[in-house]
Amino acid sequence: MKYSQKVILKNGKEAWLKNGDASDGSAVYENFNATHAETDYLLSYPDENSFDPEQEAQFLEEKTKSTNEIEIIALVDGKVAGTAGIEAVGVKYKVRHRAEFGISILREYWGLGLGRALTAACIQCARDAGYLQLELNVVAENERAIALYQDMGVVEFGRNPIGFNSRTSGFQELIYMLLRL
Numbered sequence: 001m002k003y004s005q006k007v008i009l010k011n012g013k014e015a016w017l018k019n020g021d022a023s024d025g026s027a028v029y030e031n032f033n034a035t036h037a038e039t040d041y042l043l044s045y046p047d048e049n050s051f052d053p054e055q056e057a058q059f060l061e062e063k064t065k066s067t068n069e070i071e072i073i074a075l076v077d078g079k080v081a082g083t084a085g086i087e088a089v090g091v092k093y094k095v096r097h098r099a100e101f102g103i104s105i106l107r108e109y110w111g112l113g114l115g116r117a118l119t120a121a122c123i124q125c126a127r128d129a130g131y132l133q134l135e136l137n138v139v140a141e142n143e144r145a146i147a148l149y150q151d152m153g154v155v156e157f158g159r160n161p162i163g164f165n166s167r168t169s170g171f172q173e174l175i176y177m178l179l180r181l
Contacts, residue, residue, distance in 0.1 A: 001063070001070035001125055009112040013076055017121050019064050020073040024080070025057025028073060031080040032056070035104035040166050041139045042104055068129040072121050074105070074114055081109040084118035086126050086134065097132040115148055123152065127181050134181060139164060140173040154179045 004018045020028055033046040051059065063071040063085065071085040082105035089098040101122050105114055126134045136154070138145050154177045163174025 001066055001068070001129065003070060003072055003121060003125055005117075005121060007113070007117045009076070009109075009114060011112055013112075015081065015114055015117065016075045017072050017117060018075070020060035020071045020083070021064050022057040022061040024060055024073055025055075026053040027080045028060060028071075028083060029053040029056040031073075031083060031106065032104070035082070035106055038107045040168055040172075041142045041145070043102075043164075045167065068099075068131070070122070070125050072118060072125070074109075074118055076109065076114075081106050082114050082118055084122050086122050086129070086131075089135070099126050099129070099131040099134050101126070101134050101136040110144075115145070116152070119148065119152055123179065123181070132181055134179045136177050137163065137174045138177060140175050146175065146177075149177055149179075152179070 002019050007015050007017060009015055029051060032049060036042050036044055036046045060071055063069050069085070069087050071083060073080050074082040082103065084103035086099045086101055089095045089100055103115060103118055123134060136149065138149065156175050156177050158176040160174045160176070162171040164172040166172050
């Protein structure tokens, strides 16, 4: 999928939200490792990254060519400040109406409206792709993210009390959320 939009952040800086392409592979790879080291709310740790920069470039290229999946990067002053994307839950008839949403933002860009802008972009892309439901998991302690999702109409539909096993804090409860499109 293709996407391009410029937004003004709360600090007055411009962020360019666009689909990532192969030339962004190294920068997105570095961003993944940095964001996953800064918080314990994401699915994995940097040492669990299964991609190298070339594989990241290929992943981004595949998402750009896709008609129903996307990886959006947020560029601020030429730096990848965050990423967000949607992926199909599956291709079988019974689940092809559902997409999963994921997002990560460098800590220095938290609280500037970038999360809201990336989330809104992914919601729009999910609608454009014809999905009927967008789903996400969020660590129950991540109150800021939960508040943002709820503000955008995303609702809780379940919990897993031992959804993540954190290396630093032990088990973390996951909240399952969805947005009917």
